[in-house]
Amino acid sequence: MRIINQLSGRRIFLKAAATVASGITGLSLLPSLGFSQPLTESPRSFSGDEALRSLPPGKDFRPVAEDKNLGIIGPREGYSPQIGTLVSMMAFMRSQVINSTKGMTMEQLDFLLDDKANTIGAMLYHLAATDAFYHEHTFKGVEWGKWDAAVQKKFGVAMELGDEGRKAIKGNNLDFYLNLLQETRENTLAEFRKRDDKWMMIVDKDWGWNNYCKWFHVCEHEGNHNGQIKLLKSRLPGAKSVKE
């Protein structure tokens, strides 16, 4: 069982979501809180997985299992230390996206704020596309933009968003997007397990970025769009404000 399986297994997801939410009341993972109270309330006692409590201070950077411990950023079993640390960050970010979109209907996923806007559904597809393109680029060495036809066909529009995205990406339910997110992330994690920290530090001279930077960008890019998803969520017809 891996963290990413929260995308496919309702029970697994709910467990993970409860683990996160209970530990961070008042923080940005809990969109049910009032919009006016970001990051400020006293956290309630943690009531989630006891494994989180059992990791004593001082046991620094002992790899922990991948299927729990969302609040423990650090190495993960099955990965090199720095890759595992990034994997823990990616799982933390992904849990926020899943939490932000939980229970959304097709109509909500297709909501357009205005004629410049992207839908929440299109942004979810876009996040999956980002994983897929960085996978092709960093693991297979494909030059950016020179994608195989099948990859381009499946993810090209979602990567571009904009007018084409508004036309083409609609009418899908939440599971459609969650499955794409799961599939692309699983593929990414499978490749990460084959690599080591030296690989993370290889610099692409054309970009001026190392592989760590490219994949950290994929990670923080989810934060970027999660912020937008929360902003749009507050403006869905009939919506209550959520903390943005």
Place this chain on the structure above:
Amino acid sequence: MRIINQLSGRRIFLKAAATVASGITGLSLLPSLGFSQPLTESPRSFSGDEALRSLPPGKDFRPVAEDKNLGIIGPREGYSPQIGTLVSMMAFMRSQVINSTKGMTMEQLDFLLDDKANTIGAMLYHLAATDAFYHEHTFKGVEWGKWDAAVQKKFGVAMELGDEGRKAIKGNNLDFYLNLLQETRENTLAEFRKRDDKWMMIVDKDWGWNNYCKWFHVCEHEGNHNGQIKLLKSRLPGAKSVKE
């Protein structure tokens, strides 16, 4: 000279911004690109700091100087390995926020999308407040919400945002916010330099988060709001769309 000094020194900032922008054409750090083309164009050749080119693959995790190498995520001189890696991520994120808001006028910083919205200025203040409160909480051990009166007075409204923020945070120019961001981040980095990786793994049992998670949250929280800033930027009166 430290990365954060890009906040105070125009020349330093422009150098850093050019370094980043030139390496990531088509990626999310270059808001002048069309809204419809996120993360998709072929990156142009990197024309920035030659130090980035000179780091050979295989020299993994040799700490690099703090004042350059924005595209190299990894250890930084003067910090323990994991803290330095997080510092490099925080600098990468901060450069995006600075890039997103570059040249904004007071009127643009005070723009309200609707009666639920936060201004871009308020979000910048909020990011500084986040640094300040996590500083009090993790470095000084202050329980969340039990802030010293002076800290509460300076940052409380910005942390809350919402109605109070809309009333109180306005009429400031960009430098006002950048100075707050610089001041709080400098204070954070000064404390990071005194700590080690063991400290990062200490778990707050009430939260279920280790210190690494708390500060990673501060980092990705900038991505969250940067996404919102870019969305708002496209909707400023007279604005062209920017890649969101």
